[in-house]
Amino acid sequence: MKITVNRLSFSYNSRPVLQDVALELGEGEILGVIGPNGSGKSTLLKCIDRILKPKGGAIYLDGKEISRFTMSELARVIGYVPQQEDSRFPVNVFDAILMGRKPFLNWKPSRKDFDKVSEIVDMLKLQDIAMRDIGSLSGGERQKVIIARAIAQEPQVLLLDEPTSNLDLRHQLEVMDIIENLAKQGTSSVVAVHDLNLAARYCSKLALLQEGKVYAAGGLEVLQPGNIEPVYQVKIKIHVNGGRTFIQADRPL
Amino acid sequence: MADSTILAEYRKSIVTKILFGLVGIVLLVTATLYALAVGSYYLPVADVVNILLLREADTTAFNVIWNIRVPRILTALTAGAGLAVAGAAMQSILRNPLGSPFTLGISSAAAFGAAFALGFLGAGVMTSSAAEAAIIINNPYLVTICAFLSSLVATAVILMLAQYKGATPETMILTGVALGSLFTAGTTFIQYFSDQVRIAAIVFWTFGDVGKTGWSDLAIIAAVTVPALAYFIYNSWNYNVFKAGDETAKSLGVDVHRVRLFGMLISSLLTAVIVSFIGIIGFVGLVIPHIVRRFIGGNEIYLIPLSAITGGLLLLAADTLARTVIAPIVLPVGILTSFMGAPLFIYLVIKGRNYW
Structure with missing residues (x-):
């Protein structure tokens, strides 16, 4: 789009x-x-x-x-993945991803919604944590769950x-x-x-x-330094290695 | 697509939740039969069943069951369910694990409104004898409307905190405490300007007792509780999404402001109706949803109906205990729930985020 x-x-x-x-x-x-x-x-x-x-x-x-x-x-x-999210209530990973189906729900999830979520669980390899509470996950796992929720919005x-x-x-x-x-x-x-x-x-x-x-x-x-240096107020060095660009922050200006 | 293992596992977790509900219902029926049987006028369960099935009529037992115990028990069940559901909804809507009609000051506000109607607007007829004074509500609508209007004041303050200030749960509860004292002061003010008998009646009425409702009062409580329960269950997915925060909820297509406003209005109305007929019953709305979450997790679609069942069960059990623990004295159940609920509340605060 x-x-x-x-x-x-x-x-x-x-x-x-x-x-x-x-x-x-x-x-x-x-x-x-x-x-x-x-x-x-x-x-x-x-x-x-x-x-x-x-x-x-x-x-x-x-x-x-x-x-x-x-x-x-x-x-x-549009799927939105916020910077951080904390829940004060228990939510398991599967239900958290199921939230992404909310825009498609009339009242409650259908067979299709459950299938979609389990597909995404497989795709992002979240099987082992699917039934765990999101409060017990590491930052990286939680981020993946939030992305999974956004993906569930298709x-x-x-x-x-x-x-x-x-x-x-x-x-x-x-x-x-x-x-x-x-x-x-x-x-x-x-x-x-x-x-x-x-x-x-x-x-x-x-x-x-x-x-x-x-x-x-x-x-x-x-x-390029002409853009990065004035905006970030740092001196940078740019390296190209194996076709990739690497930016090294040198010192504050 | 065949069921993946994840899906199978998820289904299993749902079966557990349904099982929890079934156990709740069985306990509810058992508790109801027990509550019908015990009391100063003891009846064997077999007799109770016969009377319920209308196989026996025109006896004292029939009167005791149909005109005293059944309304009392149904009031306990409905009010317990209503308060628990109002608490569960408020907790999710405000993202506040300490939220409940009582802790947010909404119960006290409703009680003030009701006392105002009873004390100043003449919505109650007093009966007084040497032994006790009591107010019989002769205009339940006026009392309920005053209770609701007054509860709206507290609700508006809490809503503004949630909506515009992004208040933390703690700030919200502190505000609730302040609101609670404010409205309690208001109720005390009304008492100060009332005569002795009326004071006694208002005090007695604020205790929180499910024994003073008749069939018509019960009908009004149920007429609000049942649609409110349906409304909350209908919105359970909105509340599920609320848990991830306002921004995420918006990004998932939920009209956060509208859903929060209506949810709070309906839970306040529910609180106001219950409080105006039976007085303040603290902690049921706070503690029940937490107990249920412990067993079945946070999914609102199960949390709300199971909170209703558990709330009804707990208030009935508490009331039955209150009736029998120092018989022949019948304690108001509000005293008992406070004795049980306050330590649980402190426990929740201390346990803090480990549990939430």
């Missing part, structure tokens, strides 16, 4: 968080949204999923403005807010691989990432935000 963000603005109270953000993303593409803390990455994702109401501008999915979708219509198209667009930030190396790669595999099947993803090396490796497009504005957008060429 094609996503078009057109001159989007948002402010918390009167403090502008996003200003005139414009982005475009085609089917099966992964857009990495990068930028320092507070640059508006999470807010952008929340506006796309209509969790927050933008102050100005518009967002289109395949040409249709998102405010013209009903809440459950939108939930059948979304055409996936929004992920720093999906790898609390994970160990293996889980980081596993999570990004899942996103990559979904992209191959046509799911467009918008991923807020801190790790520029992961962004370089997995994203087909990049948008660099600075204080709510798009500083640079495009392909991997965004990752």
